[in-house]
Structure formats: structure tokens, C-alpha cells
Amino acid sequence: IRFSNITIETTLDSSPSIDKPSGSYPIFLDIERRKPDGPISYIRNIHFSDITINTKDGHCLFLGQPDQHIEELYLTNISYHLEKHLPFAGNKKPRGVRSLTDRAANDYSHIPANFAFAHVSNMHMNNLHITDDDVSGLHERHMIWGYDVHNVTIDHFDNIIKDANQELAQLQFEDATGIEISSSKPTHTVSPFLHLKGASTRDVVLLNNNFSQLDQIIEAESAVNNKTIIEFNNVKK
Secondary structure (H helix, E strand, O other): OEEEEEEEEEOOOOOOOOOOOOOOOOOEEEOOOOOOOOOOOOOEEEEEEEEEEEEOOOOEEEEOEOOEOEEEEEEEEEEEEEOOOOOOOOOOOOOOOOOOOOOOOOOOOOOOEEEEEEEEEEEEEEEEEEEEOOOOOOOOOEEEEEEEEEEEEEEEEEEEEOOOOOOOOOEEEEOOEEEEEEOOEOOOOOOOOEEEEOOOOEEEEEEOOEEOOOOOOEEEOOOOOHHHEEEEOOEEO
16 A cells, blocks of 8 residues: 655644543554454555655554554655644544543553654655754654564654754664664754663664764663664764
8 A cells, every 4th residue: 555745734732631642643553453352454565655744743653563563664755844742641542443442552652752653563764854843842752763663774864853852862662673774864962863772672773874963872771782783884973
């Protein structure tokens, strides 16, 4: 399935509540059972290309299931423009079935990130540009966040953040394998560019990137095996 040559605009939710995700989802993919013990389907071979996103306060969410990942996901030539940060606490993802009242096991709508991925295999992002115009200094966001994601390539990523992050890394991955980031030029933030978590995180490669604006490139928690992190031919400050 291919989505291409699309301009997406979302409006500001003027009355967010604890029961409703603040903001909106310019792109939302989700694998969900209609009943807790029901069958599960799949999402695979999805291509998004030449997409312009202008959003007041939204974020993009891609959610597989622990036992059924989204597979073969491609995002190419994506321009994402964000105007305002809203808090993520209390967010719940849309579920589409009124009978499902418990919190979904794969609900990561509360994660403060412009692009959040969970339970995804074989994900490829090429030419992603993010412009964040919020200058409030509140409710920082990761640019990309991933949990249980595998075989991921991020190529030609760049961004503009009007108010630089102080705490949240631009990219964060947890329990992720096979992450390759190349030919990218992230903007300056006080926080690290890449934060790694989880004992199963391994095989991370940073190749041919321009990190000249960064004070800190990688921050890895003690559980991460640093021997599986490779940096090659990157420009550094």
C-alpha cells in the first residue's frame, strides 16, 4: 500500500482531557485485536512518500503488537512541521472498538515524540525533515522514539528546533537491534542526539553523519553493550 504526494494538516484540540489524546495523529498505524482473546491480523509493506505534514500539536504513531510486528515500513521524503507542544500525560490511543475499555498493551501514545514506533521490524526512513517551532520551553519531545524495533535505517535526517531540548534525546531506542543512522545532520540540543536503553539493544551503527553541532552524540545506559555500537566517518564538533 502506497501513500504519496499528500499534504496533511491537523488542527489544535482546544480542550484536551485525560481521556482523549491531546493533539492529533497525522499518521496513525495500529494493529489491534477487536477482543482481548480475538485473532490478530497484520500490517506490512506500507510506503509513505513525499508527505508534507503541518500540525498544530500532533504526533505520528506506529504500533504493532509484541506477537505481531508491523513489517516493511517505508517513510521517504517526509517534511514535518510542528507549531505547539502539549503534554502527553493521560493520552490514550484511538482504538475503534467501544467494548475495549482497558488500556491497550501496545499503547504508547503517552510517549513525547514526534514519531513513535513500537513493535516494528524492517523500518526505513529516508529524507525526514522536522521543524519544531515551539518556543515555550515546555513538554520537550523526542524527534524519533522506538521500542522493540528491529532492522531500522535512518538516512538523511535533519531538523530545526527553535527551543533546543535540554533533557530528551533527539532519538531514543529501547530493546532495539540493527539500527543504522547515516548521512544525517541533526541540530544542536543540550541533550544527547541518541539515547539507548535495554539489555537487548545492540548492533547500532552511525555512519557518515555531520554531528558538528552536537555536544554529545550517544548516551547509553549501563545495560547496553557498548561493544555493539559502531561510529565510522562522522564529522564531530
